[in-house]
């Protein structure tokens with residue numbers, strides 16, 4: 001994997017963790033923060049026929065949910081190979097596999113190869129990346145219409161982010 005700032009993610013977001021997350025999503029749908037982000041995007045009425053760039057796409061919940069609202073195409077960029085495999089599995093199950101371009105790696109390192117999109121999302125991603133400013137700067141430049149971010153405050157995700165950060169410096 002060519003993802004130097006994302007190396008810790010293979011440990012944290014491993015097969016076991018990811019399988020649990022996918023099972024939870026299939027049983028209960030997206031978690032609350034993701035639902036808040038989805039509702040905000042859907043409220044703009046800008047989803048139908050739009051393209052999506054989902055950075056740190058996890059199990060692909062945002063992609064799956066926005067396809068139900070008429071999304072035309074998606075690119076999912078994800079550092080964790082286990083998460084990317086889960087997102088492919090979920091896309092196949094939901095029937096959107098051919099509409100999604102799956103890319104594994106660090107968005108910041110690969111940004112020149114990543115196409116812009118109408119909607120750009122980062123759901124609980126900024127908090128676990130060591131160079132938040134660059135990630136936000138480069139990803140926001142890719143957004144044609146909507147830029148949607150979830151940044152959890154004082155949750156175990158932010159503590160995890162701090163640990164990954166510590167691990168890399």
Ligand SMILES: C[S@@+](CC[C@H](N)C(=O)[O-])C[C@H]1O[C@@H](n2cnc3c(N)ncnc32)[C@H](O)[C@@H]1O
Nearest residue numbers: 009056057058078079080106107123124125129
């Ligand atoms: C806390 S998880 C959230 C996953 C998903 N968005 C969700 O809400 O379920 C954060 C994810 O962002 C990914 N990630 C963080 N920084 C990234 C980057 N620069 N490029 C690609 N993926 C990144 C990690 O690999 C991890 O899977």
